[in-house]
Amino acid sequence: MKQWVNFRAVKNSVTMEQALARYSILLKAAGADIIRGRCPLPMHESEAAFSFSVDTRRNIWACHSESCVRSRGGRIGGNVLDFVASMERCSIREAAVRLQDRHAINPLFVAATQTLRVSTGAPENEPLAFRLTELTERHPYLIARGVDEATAARFGMGYYGGPGFLSGRIAIPIHNAAGKLVAYAGRSVDVSEPKYLFPPGFRKSAELFNLHRVSLNPSQELIVVEGFFDCIRVHQAGFSNVVALMGCTMSREQAKRLCAACSRAVLFLDGDPAGRQALSAISSALGGEGLEVRKVCLPDGWQPDSMHAHDIQGLLSEFH
Numbered sequence: 001m002k003q004w005v006n007f008r009a010v011k012n013s014v015t016m017e018q019a020l021a022r023y024s025i026l027l028k029a030a031g032a033d034i035i036r037g038r039c040p041l042p043m044h045e046s047e048a049a050f051s052f053s054v055d056t057r058r059n060i061w062a063c064h065s066e067s068c069v070r071s072r073g074g075r076i077g078g079n080v081l082d083f084v085a086s087m088e089r090c091s092i093r094e095a096a097v098r099l100q101d102r103h104a105i106n107p108l109f110v111a112a113t114q115t116l117r118v119s120t121g122a123p124e125n126e127p128l129a130f131r132l133t134e135l136t137e138r139h140p141y142l143i144a145r146g147v148d149e150a151t152a153a154r155f156g157m158g159y160y161g162g163p164g165f166l167s168g169r170i171a172i173p174i175h176n177a178a179g180k181l182v183a184y185a186g187r188s189v190d191v192s193e194p195k196y197l198f199p200p201g202f203r204k205s206a207e208l209f210n211l212h213r214v215s216l217n218p219s220q221e222l223i224v225v226e227g228f229f230d231c232i233r234v235h236q237a238g239f240s241n242v243v244a245l246m247g248c249t250m251s252r253e254q255a256k257r258l259c260a261a262c263s264r265a266v267l268f269l270d271g272d273p274a275g276r277q278a279l280s281a282i283s284s285a286l287g288g289e290g291l292e293v294r295k296v297c298l299p300d301g302w303q304p305d306s307m308h309a310h311d312i313q314g315l316l317s318e319f320h
Contacts, residue, residue, distance in 0.1 A: 005096045006105065007081070009200040013105050014080050016054045016061055017205045021249030022102075023087060024281045033057035035252070041086050043071035056252075103204075104194035125182035125203055132171050132184060135160055141170060141189040145229055145305070151236050155210075159189070165197055172228050174202075174246075177257060179212040185228065185246075205251030209244035210235070211261065222262040223316065224250075224282075226269055229305035234268065237312040242268075248278040255285055264292040266316065271298030 020027065020040075027037035030053065039052035045067035054061045062077030063069070069076055072086070085095040099105070135158030138149045142158075152158055160171040169186035176182050186197040198204065210231050214222060223242040225231050231244035241262075245254060248269065258265060265286055269275040275298070283293045296315055298304075304312060 005100055007096050009105050010096045010099050011079055012201045014099050014103055015203055015205050016059050016080055017251040019080050019083055039063045039065055041068055044068050104196040125206055127180040127182055132160055135171055147232055175212045176207055177211050204246045206253050208254055208257055209246055211243050214241055221264040223266045223268050225304050233305045237309040248274045250282045259289050259291050266294045268296045268304055271300055271302040
Protein backbone atom coordinates (compact mmCIF):
# COMPACT_ATOMS: atom_id res chain seq x y z
CA MET A 1 0.00 0.00 0.00
CA LYS A 2 1.44 3.35 -1.06
CA GLN A 3 2.31 5.94 1.57
CA TRP A 4 -0.36 8.61 1.73
CA VAL A 5 0.89 12.07 0.80
CA ASN A 6 -0.79 15.35 1.62
CA PHE A 7 0.52 17.40 -1.33
CA ARG A 8 -1.10 20.60 -0.13
CA ALA A 9 0.38 20.28 3.35
CA VAL A 10 3.83 19.63 1.90
CA LYS A 11 3.69 22.66 -0.42
CA ASN A 12 2.42 24.89 2.41
CA SER A 13 4.95 23.59 4.94
CA VAL A 14 8.24 23.53 3.00
CA THR A 15 9.71 26.77 1.70
CA MET A 16 12.02 27.18 -1.26
CA GLU A 17 14.61 28.56 1.15
CA GLN A 18 14.55 25.30 3.10
CA ALA A 19 14.84 23.32 -0.13
CA LEU A 20 17.80 25.41 -1.28
CA ALA A 21 19.51 24.99 2.08
CA ARG A 22 19.13 21.21 1.76
CA TYR A 23 21.47 21.32 -1.25
CA SER A 24 23.73 24.07 0.23
CA ILE A 25 22.64 26.51 -2.51
CA LEU A 26 23.29 30.17 -1.74
CA LEU A 27 21.57 32.85 -3.83
CA LYS A 28 21.87 36.64 -3.67
CA ALA A 29 19.09 39.07 -2.84
CA ALA A 30 17.72 40.86 -5.89
CA GLY A 31 14.76 42.62 -4.28
CA ALA A 32 12.51 42.46 -1.23
CA ASP A 33 11.25 38.96 -2.01
CA ILE A 34 13.53 37.81 -4.85
CA ILE A 35 16.82 35.93 -4.70
CA ARG A 36 18.90 34.98 -7.76
CA GLY A 37 21.94 33.02 -8.81
CA ARG A 38 23.36 30.29 -11.00
CA CYS A 39 20.85 27.55 -11.75
CA PRO A 40 21.51 24.43 -9.64
CA LEU A 41 19.31 22.06 -11.64
CA PRO A 42 21.18 19.03 -13.03
CA MET A 43 19.74 19.54 -16.54
CA HIS A 44 21.03 23.12 -16.75
CA GLU A 45 23.66 23.60 -19.46
CA SER A 46 24.22 27.34 -19.96
CA GLU A 47 26.82 29.49 -18.18
CA ALA A 48 24.37 32.27 -17.28
CA ALA A 49 25.14 33.51 -13.76
CA PHE A 50 21.68 34.76 -12.77
CA SER A 51 19.15 32.76 -14.78
CA PHE A 52 17.68 31.11 -11.67
CA SER A 53 15.36 33.11 -9.41
CA VAL A 54 13.17 32.41 -6.40
CA ASP A 55 10.19 34.43 -5.20
CA THR A 56 10.30 33.76 -1.44
CA ARG A 57 6.91 35.35 -0.78
CA ARG A 58 5.07 33.25 -3.37
CA ASN A 59 7.34 30.22 -2.74
CA ILE A 60 8.03 29.59 -6.42
CA TRP A 61 11.11 29.45 -8.66
CA ALA A 62 12.00 29.94 -12.31
CA CYS A 63 14.89 29.38 -14.70
CA HIS A 64 14.75 31.01 -18.13
CA SER A 65 17.67 29.01 -19.50
CA GLU A 66 16.75 27.32 -22.79
CA SER A 67 18.23 24.00 -21.65
CA CYS A 68 16.15 23.94 -18.46
CA VAL A 69 12.94 25.02 -20.16
CA ARG A 70 13.41 22.42 -22.91
CA SER A 71 14.15 19.59 -20.48
CA ARG A 72 11.03 20.43 -18.48
CA GLY A 73 8.65 20.35 -21.43
CA GLY A 74 8.52 24.11 -21.92
CA ARG A 75 7.85 24.98 -18.28
CA ILE A 76 9.90 27.87 -16.93
CA GLY A 77 9.58 27.08 -13.24
CA GLY A 78 7.30 25.73 -10.54
CA ASN A 79 6.83 25.16 -6.83
CA VAL A 80 8.97 23.42 -4.22
CA LEU A 81 7.78 19.97 -5.35
CA ASP A 82 8.84 20.66 -8.93
CA PHE A 83 12.23 21.87 -7.70
CA VAL A 84 12.97 18.80 -5.56
CA ALA A 85 11.74 16.47 -8.32
CA SER A 86 14.13 18.13 -10.77
CA MET A 87 17.06 18.17 -8.35
CA GLU A 88 16.66 14.52 -7.37
CA ARG A 89 15.42 13.30 -10.76
CA CYS A 90 12.30 11.72 -9.33
CA SER A 91 8.53 12.04 -9.76
CA ILE A 92 6.45 14.76 -8.13
CA ARG A 93 4.90 12.16 -5.85
CA GLU A 94 8.29 10.83 -4.76
CA ALA A 95 9.47 14.39 -4.12
CA ALA A 96 6.41 14.97 -1.93
CA VAL A 97 7.04 11.72 -0.02
CA ARG A 98 10.65 12.67 0.62
CA LEU A 99 9.75 16.18 1.78
CA GLN A 100 6.95 14.88 3.96
CA ASP A 101 9.39 12.52 5.68
CA ARG A 102 12.29 14.99 5.94
CA HIS A 103 10.17 17.74 7.48
CA ALA A 104 8.04 15.43 9.66
CA ILE A 105 4.80 16.63 8.10
CA ASN A 106 1.75 14.80 9.40
CA PRO A 107 -0.49 13.97 6.39
CA LEU A 108 -3.44 13.33 8.72
CA PHE A 109 -3.40 16.84 10.11
CA VAL A 110 -5.51 18.75 7.61
CA ALA A 111 -6.48 21.83 9.59
CA ALA A 112 -6.28 25.15 7.78
CA THR A 113 -2.70 26.30 7.38
CA GLN A 114 -1.49 29.41 9.11
CA THR A 115 -1.79 32.65 7.18
CA LEU A 116 1.53 34.25 6.27
CA ARG A 117 1.72 37.95 7.02
CA VAL A 118 4.01 40.24 5.05
CA SER A 119 5.61 42.93 7.16
CA THR A 120 9.29 43.62 6.49
CA GLY A 121 9.39 41.97 3.10
CA ALA A 122 9.37 38.41 4.47
CA PRO A 123 6.44 36.17 5.45
CA GLU A 124 5.99 35.56 9.15
CA ASN A 125 4.31 32.89 11.22
CA GLU A 126 1.05 34.13 12.71
CA PRO A 127 0.84 34.02 16.54
CA LEU A 128 -1.32 31.18 17.83
CA ALA A 129 -4.74 31.96 19.27
CA PHE A 130 -4.41 29.21 21.88
CA ARG A 131 -1.97 27.79 24.38
CA LEU A 132 -1.71 24.16 25.47
CA THR A 133 -2.37 23.55 29.15
CA GLU A 134 -1.80 20.67 31.53
CA LEU A 135 1.55 19.65 30.09
CA THR A 136 3.43 17.14 32.24
CA GLU A 137 6.87 18.61 32.86
CA ARG A 138 8.19 15.55 34.72
CA HIS A 139 7.97 12.72 32.22
CA PRO A 140 10.17 9.61 31.76
CA TYR A 141 11.22 10.71 28.28
CA LEU A 142 12.42 14.12 29.49
CA ILE A 143 14.19 12.54 32.44
CA ALA A 144 15.95 10.11 30.07
CA ARG A 145 17.04 13.05 27.90
CA GLY A 146 18.53 14.77 30.93
CA VAL A 147 15.99 17.60 31.08
CA ASP A 148 15.26 18.59 34.66
CA GLU A 149 11.83 19.74 35.76
CA ALA A 150 12.89 23.37 36.26
CA THR A 151 14.27 23.57 32.72
CA ALA A 152 11.16 21.96 31.26
CA ALA A 153 9.06 24.55 33.08
CA ARG A 154 11.24 27.41 31.87
CA PHE A 155 10.91 26.28 28.26
CA GLY A 156 7.20 25.57 28.71
CA MET A 157 7.54 22.01 27.42
CA GLY A 158 5.99 18.77 28.58
CA TYR A 159 4.06 15.65 27.71
CA TYR A 160 0.68 16.38 26.13
CA GLY A 161 -2.11 13.84 26.57
CA GLY A 162 -4.96 15.87 25.11
CA PRO A 163 -6.56 15.70 21.66
CA GLY A 164 -4.93 16.76 18.41
CA PHE A 165 -1.84 15.91 16.39
CA LEU A 166 0.44 16.49 19.40
CA SER A 167 -1.36 13.89 21.51
CA GLY A 168 1.06 11.46 23.16
CA ARG A 169 4.08 13.61 22.36
CA ILE A 170 6.36 16.08 24.12
CA ALA A 171 5.01 19.51 23.15
CA ILE A 172 7.71 22.14 22.62
CA PRO A 173 6.50 25.74 22.23
CA ILE A 174 8.17 27.89 19.58
CA HIS A 175 8.13 31.68 19.80
CA ASN A 176 9.09 34.37 17.32
CA ALA A 177 11.76 36.96 18.11
CA ALA A 178 9.13 39.21 19.71
CA GLY A 179 8.13 36.46 22.13
CA LYS A 180 4.81 35.56 20.48
CA LEU A 181 3.89 31.86 20.53
CA VAL A 182 3.72 30.76 16.87
CA ALA A 183 3.75 26.95 16.95
CA TYR A 184 4.25 23.75 18.89
CA ALA A 185 6.58 20.97 17.81
CA GLY A 186 5.74 17.46 18.93
CA ARG A 187 8.52 14.98 19.79
CA SER A 188 7.66 11.28 19.86
CA VAL A 189 8.45 9.58 23.17
CA ASP A 190 9.25 6.19 21.63
CA VAL A 191 10.66 4.81 18.38
CA SER A 192 7.63 5.83 16.31
CA GLU A 193 8.19 8.00 13.26
CA PRO A 194 8.32 10.80 12.49
CA LYS A 195 10.35 11.92 15.47
CA TYR A 196 9.07 15.49 15.18
CA LEU A 197 5.76 16.89 13.99
CA PHE A 198 5.16 20.51 13.01
CA PRO A 199 1.83 22.05 12.02
CA PRO A 200 1.32 22.52 8.26
CA GLY A 201 2.16 26.05 7.20
CA PHE A 202 4.69 26.66 9.95
CA ARG A 203 7.93 28.09 8.55
CA LYS A 204 10.88 26.85 10.59
CA SER A 205 13.13 28.93 8.37
CA ALA A 206 11.59 32.13 9.76
CA GLU A 207 12.44 31.45 13.41
CA LEU A 208 15.37 30.75 15.70
CA PHE A 209 14.33 28.66 18.70
CA ASN A 210 14.95 30.45 22.04
CA LEU A 211 15.87 33.80 20.42
CA HIS A 212 13.12 35.61 22.33
CA ARG A 213 14.65 34.56 25.67
CA VAL A 214 18.12 35.59 24.56
CA SER A 215 16.71 38.98 23.56
CA LEU A 216 15.74 39.57 27.18
CA ASN A 217 19.42 39.23 28.15
CA PRO A 218 21.35 40.80 25.26
CA SER A 219 24.74 39.28 24.48
CA GLN A 220 27.43 40.13 21.96
CA GLU A 221 27.77 36.40 21.31
CA LEU A 222 25.25 33.68 20.51
CA ILE A 223 25.82 29.93 20.51
CA VAL A 224 24.10 28.24 17.58
CA VAL A 225 23.04 24.58 17.76
CA GLU A 226 20.89 22.35 15.57
CA GLY A 227 17.99 21.00 17.62
CA PHE A 228 15.66 21.71 20.52
CA PHE A 229 17.37 19.35 22.95
CA ASP A 230 20.83 20.60 21.94
CA CYS A 231 19.63 24.07 22.93
CA ILE A 232 18.11 22.87 26.20
CA ARG A 233 21.21 20.87 27.19
CA VAL A 234 23.53 23.82 26.49
CA HIS A 235 21.19 26.09 28.46
CA GLN A 236 21.29 23.68 31.42
CA ALA A 237 25.09 23.73 31.25
CA GLY A 238 24.97 27.43 32.09
CA PHE A 239 24.91 29.11 28.66
CA SER A 240 21.64 31.01 28.28
CA ASN A 241 22.81 32.75 25.08
CA VAL A 242 21.95 29.78 22.85
CA VAL A 243 19.58 29.43 19.89
CA ALA A 244 18.62 26.47 17.72
CA LEU A 245 18.11 26.24 13.95
CA MET A 246 15.59 23.39 14.32
CA GLY A 247 17.62 21.51 11.74
CA CYS A 248 21.10 21.40 10.22
CA THR A 249 20.57 24.22 7.71
CA MET A 250 20.28 27.97 8.08
CA SER A 251 17.91 30.07 5.99
CA ARG A 252 18.61 33.62 4.83
CA GLU A 253 16.00 34.90 7.25
CA GLN A 254 17.57 33.05 10.18
CA ALA A 255 20.95 34.46 9.19
CA LYS A 256 19.50 37.99 9.17
CA ARG A 257 17.96 37.51 12.60
CA LEU A 258 21.23 36.16 13.97
CA CYS A 259 23.26 39.02 12.53
CA ALA A 260 20.83 41.52 14.04
CA ALA A 261 21.03 39.87 17.45
CA CYS A 262 24.79 39.54 17.97
CA SER A 263 28.24 40.42 16.69
CA ARG A 264 29.76 36.94 17.09
CA ALA A 265 28.37 33.44 16.59
CA VAL A 266 29.76 30.19 17.99
CA LEU A 267 28.65 27.27 15.83
CA PHE A 268 28.17 24.19 18.02
CA LEU A 269 26.78 21.63 15.57
CA ASP A 270 26.64 17.83 15.59
CA GLY A 271 29.76 15.77 14.93
CA ASP A 272 28.42 13.94 11.89
CA PRO A 273 28.73 14.45 8.10
CA ALA A 274 25.59 16.64 7.94
CA GLY A 275 26.78 18.73 10.86
CA ARG A 276 30.23 19.24 9.38
CA GLN A 277 28.79 20.21 6.01
CA ALA A 278 26.48 22.67 7.75
CA LEU A 279 29.38 24.01 9.81
CA SER A 280 31.24 24.96 6.65
CA ALA A 281 28.23 26.34 4.76
CA ILE A 282 26.84 28.38 7.67
CA SER A 283 30.26 29.72 8.63
CA SER A 284 30.81 30.99 5.08
CA ALA A 285 27.33 32.50 4.85
CA LEU A 286 27.57 34.36 8.17
CA GLY A 287 31.13 35.45 7.49
CA GLY A 288 29.91 36.94 4.21
CA GLU A 289 27.42 39.01 6.23
CA GLY A 290 30.27 40.45 8.31
CA LEU A 291 29.58 38.39 11.44
CA GLU A 292 32.51 37.02 13.42
CA VAL A 293 32.18 33.23 13.47
CA ARG A 294 33.87 30.65 15.67
CA LYS A 295 33.43 26.92 15.27
CA VAL A 296 33.37 24.03 17.73
CA CYS A 297 34.41 20.83 15.96
CA LEU A 298 32.97 17.82 17.79
CA PRO A 299 34.41 14.28 17.46
CA ASP A 300 32.57 11.74 15.32
CA GLY A 301 29.22 10.78 16.78
CA TRP A 302 29.13 13.54 19.39
CA GLN A 303 26.23 15.96 19.65
CA PRO A 304 25.38 18.57 22.30
CA ASP A 305 22.09 16.97 23.39
CA SER A 306 23.86 13.87 24.73
CA MET A 307 26.90 15.53 26.32
CA HIS A 308 27.54 16.05 30.02
CA ALA A 309 27.43 19.61 31.31
CA HIS A 310 31.14 19.66 32.20
CA ASP A 311 32.06 18.58 28.65
CA ILE A 312 29.94 21.37 27.18
CA GLN A 313 31.47 23.85 29.61
CA GLY A 314 34.96 22.69 28.71
CA LEU A 315 34.37 23.14 24.97
CA LEU A 316 32.62 26.50 25.21
CA SER A 317 34.64 28.09 28.02
CA GLU A 318 37.42 29.16 25.63
CA PHE A 319 34.95 31.38 23.80
CA HIS A 320 33.93 33.27 26.94
